Structures are given as structure tokens and as C-alpha cells.
Amino acid sequence: MADPLLQISKLDAYYNDFQALYQLDMSLGEGEVLAIIGSNGAGKTTLMRSISGLISNNSSQMRYRGNPIGALRADQVAALGIALVPEGRQLFPSLSVEENLLIGGRLGRKGPWSLRTVFNLFPILKERRTLPSTSLSGGQQQMVAIGRALMSNPDLILFDEISLGLAPVIIKSIYDALPNIVGEGISAMIVEQDISKAISVSNRVYCLQEGRISLEGASKSISREEISHAYFGIT
Amino acid sequence: MDWVNVIVQGTLLGGLYALFAAGLSLIFGVMRLVNIAHGDLIIFAAYLGLTVVMTTGLHPILALVFVIPAMALIGYALQVGILNHTLGDDLLPPLLVTFGLSVIIQNSLLEIYTADPQKMDAGVLETASFSLGDLQLGVLPVLTFGIAVVVIASLQWLFYRTALGRAFRAVSDDQDIAQLMGLNRRHIFGLAMALALAVTAIAGILLGIRTSFDPSVGGGRLIFGFEAVIIGGLGNLWGTLAGGVILGVAQTIGAKIDPGWQILAGHVAFLLVLAIRPQGLFPRISG
Ligand SMILES: Nc1ncnc2c1ncn2[C@@H]1O[C@H](COP(=O)(O)OP(=O)(O)OP(=O)(O)O)[C@@H](O)[C@H]1O
Numbered sequence: 001m002a003d004p005l006l007q008i009s010k011l012d013a014y015y016n017d018f019q020a021l022y023q024l025d026m027s028l029g030e031g032e033v034l035a036i037i038g039s040n041g042a043g044k045t046t047l048m049r050s051i052s053g054l055i056s057n058n059s060s061q062m063r064y065r066g067n068p069i070g071a072l073r074a075d076q077v078a079a080l081g082i083a084l085v086p087e088g089r090q091l092f093p094s095l096s097v098e099e100n101l102l103i104g105g106r107l108g109r110k111g112p113w114s115l116r117t118v119f120n121l122f123p124i125l126k127e128r129r130t131l132p133s134t135s136l137s138g139g140q141q142q143m144v145a146i147g148r149a150l151m152s153n154p155d156l157i158l159f160d161e162i163s164l165g166l167a168p169v170i171i172k173s174i175y176d177a178l179p180n181i182v183g184e185g186i187s188a189m190i191v192e193q194d195i196s197k198a199i200s201v202s203n204r205v206y207c208l209q210e211g212r213i214s215l216e217g218a219s220k221s222i223s224r225e226e227i228s229h230a231y232f233g234i235t
Numbered sequence: 236m237d238w239v240n241v242i243v244q245g246t247l248l249g250g251l252y253a254l255f256a257a258g259l260s261l262i263f264g265v266m267r268l269v270n271i272a273h274g275d276l277i278i279f280a281a282y283l284g285l286t287v288v289m290t291t292g293l294h295p296i297l298a299l300v301f302v303i304p305a306m307a308l309i310g311y312a313l314q315v316g317i318l319n320h321t322l323g324d325d326l327l328p329p330l331l332v333t334f335g336l337s338v339i340i341q342n343s344l345l346e347i348y349t350a351d352p353q354k355m356d357a358g359v360l361e362t363a364s365f366s367l368g369d370l371q372l373g374v375l376p377v378l379t380f381g382i383a384v385v386v387i388a389s390l391q392w393l394f395y396r397t398a399l400g401r402a403f404r405a406v407s408d409d410q411d412i413a414q415l416m417g418l419n420r421r422h423i424f425g426l427a428m429a430l431a432l433a434v435t436a437i438a439g440i441l442l443g444i445r446t447s448f449d450p451s452v453g454g455g456r457l458i459f460g461f462e463a464v465i466i467g468g469l470g471n472l473w474g475t476l477a478g479g480v481i482l483g484v485a486q487t488i489g490a491k492i493d494p495g496w497q498i499l500a501g502h503v504a505f506l507l508v509l510a511i512r513p514q515g516l517f518p519r520i521s522g
């Protein structure tokens with residue numbers, strides 16, 4: 001295999017004195033889709049925040065295209081082409097739908113995504129473009145959050161629980177859009193509570209448990225038993 | 236007619252107070268920073284203008300060409316060099332540091348310019364007036380008010396119609412998520428302070444033409460600016476102009492009743508608004 005796009009080695013992450021991640025090793029190839037699963041508090045969001053630079057780590061614990069990025073600030077990581085769709089959407093309430101998208105594109109990286117292509121992906125957003133982002137339904141807000149991340153034309157996009165709190169039919173429509181996104185050649189890391197969903201959209205899956213990797217494997221070949229064992233720690 | 240005159244003069248005075256307040260409002264809005272040194276920075280800008288006028292012989296209004304960029308640069312350096320390090324979840328460190336800054340500015344001005352009151356000479360602009368119906372209006376107060384309206388309208392446009400304004404609002408909403416958009420908040424904060432002090436430059440020059448000043452009067456300007464912001468409602472620029480006008484009108488009405496009551500009447504108006512509508516008259520609106 002060629003050099004991975006993202007290589008995480010012996011990653012520790014802390015909230016003050018509390019250690020949330022322990023010696024994580026992980027790799028993600030160019031064009032690959034990884035699923036990250038694990039129960040509440042396992043450290044999935046912490047991993048996303050570490051990669052995107054919201055939590056600062058040791059420089060060499062994370063390499064992107066071979067360069068150490070662990071100690072970079074979030075805006076520097078974003079400029080390298082890593083985008084995060086944060087847990088809970090976290091739109092800017094004082095910005096309209098369109099402004100949320102525009103600010104996602106302010107880095108001006110080249111690529112397929114623009115206001116026009118995001119509106120093609122989620123046509124409802126075009127109708128709602130001038131409204132405050134907070135006036136949208138949960139599903140529509142999630143579309144804005146995804147569109148905002150895409151607007152930076154990332155090479156790697158991180159999704160943190162994009163189905164959280166949404167109705168099943170909405171979740172389906174959002175996941176239906178996913179092939180159009182990763183089909184453009186971007187790599188993705190998807191945090192998802194719904195295990196079968198996670199497995200169906202990914203190439204490989206990592207399971208986290210209490211800040212450690214409890215299982216790693218190809219999504220096609222991994223078994224239900226292995227997962228429930230890794231997920232709940234049943235021995 | 237007397238009272239109409241009082242209200243018109245108070246309104247015009249309110250333009251100056253809005254200029255004191257706009258910078259305060261802006262930096263509080265973007266980074267939740269309460270700048271205790273704001274009034275002293277206004278006076279600092281006035282002295283800077285005085286120096287430019289004395290060395291170049293320029294008219295004080297034209298001195299703005301130097302003072303605005305100088306104050307903007309100082310603002311950026313101050314924010315990135317010092318104030319950014321004080322920002323966090325705790326409101327106390329920025330308060331203490333800007334209080335210290337206030338003391339430093341006052342004492343430096345004392346060292347350099349002494350405690351003697353100074354004034355900028357704007358020639359006929361100071362005394363020129365024209366009549367409008369039965370009213371006699373000074374050109375300088377009208378000009379000041381016009382500048383205040385233009386400044387507020389420009390800030391409003393910048394905030395709601397430009398990419399920089401979008402960045403200001405995004406950082407104000409959520410600093411972490413804004414960083415994910417590639418915005419370096421330290422730089423954005425620096426730009427906000429630069430903009431705030433550019434407005435302060437205008438306020439300082441107009442103040443220095445209108446009245447005499449000395450290094451100790453910054454505190455009073457801070458209070459007026461602060462009251463205008465609170466009366467108008469935090470985070471609303473047009474509200475800040477309205478707040479300035481209300482403060483100005485209250486002061487001139489107070490002065491009309493008894494010259495000693497000018498400042499007191501302004502404070503009473505402020506306290507009344509605070510008691511009746513603690514969120515201010517026009518709390519944050521968008522667009
Ligand atoms: N800001 C914080 N301060 C202190 N501890 C935190 C903080 N955020 C998370 N933690 C702790 O870190 C651990 C990992 O949390 P994290 O949010 O990464 O879990 P998660 O896998 O994303 O869970 P969920 O499925 O609920 O989103 C948990 O024990 C959590 O309590």
C-alpha cells in the first residue's frame with residue numbers, strides 16, 4: 001500500500017487531567033472511507049477534535065501526507081484540506097444558510113464544490129438560502145453543516161454523528177447523498193452509532209472503547225459477534 | 236422653540252457619544268472584551284492628532300489621514316501582542332489588563348504632554364453655523380453627527396455584507412467552529428481591534444476640536460461610550476447611535492434646567508433604561 005493519507009500513531013488526548021484517548025494507532029488511505037464506532041463516551045468526538053486541531057496533540061502523533069500535523073491549530077489543519085462536520089451541527093446562528101456555506105468556502109481551495117454544486121446536492125437549501133440557519137429543521141441544518149464542510153473542497157472529511165437526533169427518513173436522504181460526496185475522490189471518516197449503517201458505507205471500521213481501539217477490520221469481513229464483543233467489552 | 240433647540244443640540248451631541256461607543260460595541264460584540272482603556276485610547280488619538288497638526292500644520296480633520304491608520308496599526312499590535320493572551324473563559328484577566336493599560340496610557344500622556352489642557356485649532360469650523368428655520372446649528376456638531384451616521388452605516392454594511400463581517404460574526408458565535416473554517420481567531424480579533432481604534436481615531440479628533448482635553452479625561456469618555464452601548468442594546472450598532480442620542484439629549488435637557496445637572500441627567504437616563512429594560516432598548520438584531 002502507498003503512504004497513507006492520514007497516519008495516527010500512539011495518539012493520547014486529554015481534557016485537563018482526564019485522559020480520553022490512549023495510544024491510538026490508525027491509518028487512512030487515499031480515497032478510503034473509515035467508520036468509527038463505539039459507545040457513548042468512547043472517545044470518538046475526541047478523536048475528531050484531535051484530528052481537526054481543536055484539541056492540540058504532540059506534533060508527530062498525527063501525520064498527514066507524511067507531514068506532522070498533531071500540534072497545528074484548527075485553522076492551519078483546515079487549510080491543509082481536512083474538514084469536520086461537527087457533532088450537533090454547530091451552525092453559526094447569526095449567519096444565514098448561504099453565509100454558513102460561504103464561510104465554509106472562504107479558504108478558496110480548488111475543487112468540485114461550490115455554492116452551485118452544494119445546492120444541487122441539497123436543493124432545499126437553495127430555497128432557504130436567505131433564512132437564518134437556526135430556522136431550519138434538524139435535517140436541513142445537517143445538510144448545511146455538510147455543505148459548509150464540502151465548500152472548503154477538503155481531501156479528507158470527518159463526519160461526527162451526522163444522523164444524531166434525526167428522523168429515519170431524513171437520515172436515509174442524507175446517507176443517500178454520501179456516495180456523491182465520497183465519489184468525488186475525497187477520503188472520509190464517519191462516526192456513527194448505527195452499526196449496520198456504519199458498516200454499509202465504509203471500507204474499514206475501527207471500534208473504540210474507553211479511549212482505546214478494541215477492534216479494527218475490513219467492513220465486509222467483520223462479524224456481528226466481533227463487533228458486539230468490541231463494542232460492549234463482553235468477554 | 237427653546238426645547239426643540241435643546242433636543243436638536245442634544246441629538247447632535249449624541250453623534251459624538253455614538254463615536255465613543257461604536258468601538259466599544261464592536262470589540263465587545265466580536266470578542267466579549269470590555270476595554271477599560273477605551274476612553275484613554277480616544278484621548279491618546281486626540282494627542283496623536285495634536286502632534287500631527289503641530290508638526291505638519293495640517294487641519295485637524297485632514298490629520299485623520301495619519302491618525303486613522305496609526306490607531307488601526309496600534310490596535311492590531313495591541314490585540315495580537317497583549318490582549319489575545321488574556322482572552323478565555325474568565326472575564327477578569329482582560330478587565331485587569333485593560334485597566335492597567337489605561338493607567339499606563341494616562342501616565343505616558345502626562346509625561347509627554349504634561350497635564351495642561353490642550354485643544355486642536357480647526358479655524359472657522361469651530362464657530363461656523365447656519366440657520367435652519369428658527370434653529371441655529373453649528374457646522375461642527377452637524378458634521379460630527381453626519382460622520383457618526385456614516386461610520387455606523389459603514390460598520391453595519393461591513394458586518395452584514397462583507398466576508399470580513401461574516402468572519403467577525405462567525406468568530407463571535409463560536410470561536411472553535413470558526414477556526415474549522417480556516418479563520419485564525421487571533422488575527423480576526425486583531426482586525427476587529429484595528430477597526431475599533433480606527434473609529435476611536437475619528438472620535439478623538441472630533442473631541443479634540445470640540446473641547447479642550449488633558450490626559451485625565453479618558454475615563455469620562457469611557458463612561459459615556461459605555462452608557463450609550465448599554466442604552467442602545469449590546470451588539471446593535473444602530474442601537475448604539477440611538478443610545479448616544481438619548482444620552483446626549485438627556486444631558487442637554489439636564490443642562491437646560493440647571494447647568495450643573497448635565498452629566499447627572501445623562502447618568503439618570505442611563506439608570507432608568509437599565510432599570511426598565513436591562514437588555515437595552517434595541518437588543519441584538521441581525522441584517
Ligand atoms: N470537554 C470535556 N471535558 C472533560 N471531559 C470530556 C470533555 N468532553 C468529553 N469528555 C470525556 O471524554 C470521554 C470521551 O468523550 P467523547 O465526547 O470523545 O465521546 P464520544 O465517543 O464522542 O461519545 P458520544 O457517543 O456520546 O458522542 C468521555 O468520558 C467524556 O466524558
Ligand SMILES: [Mg+2]
Pocket residue numbers: 044045046087160161
Ligand atoms: Mg461524540
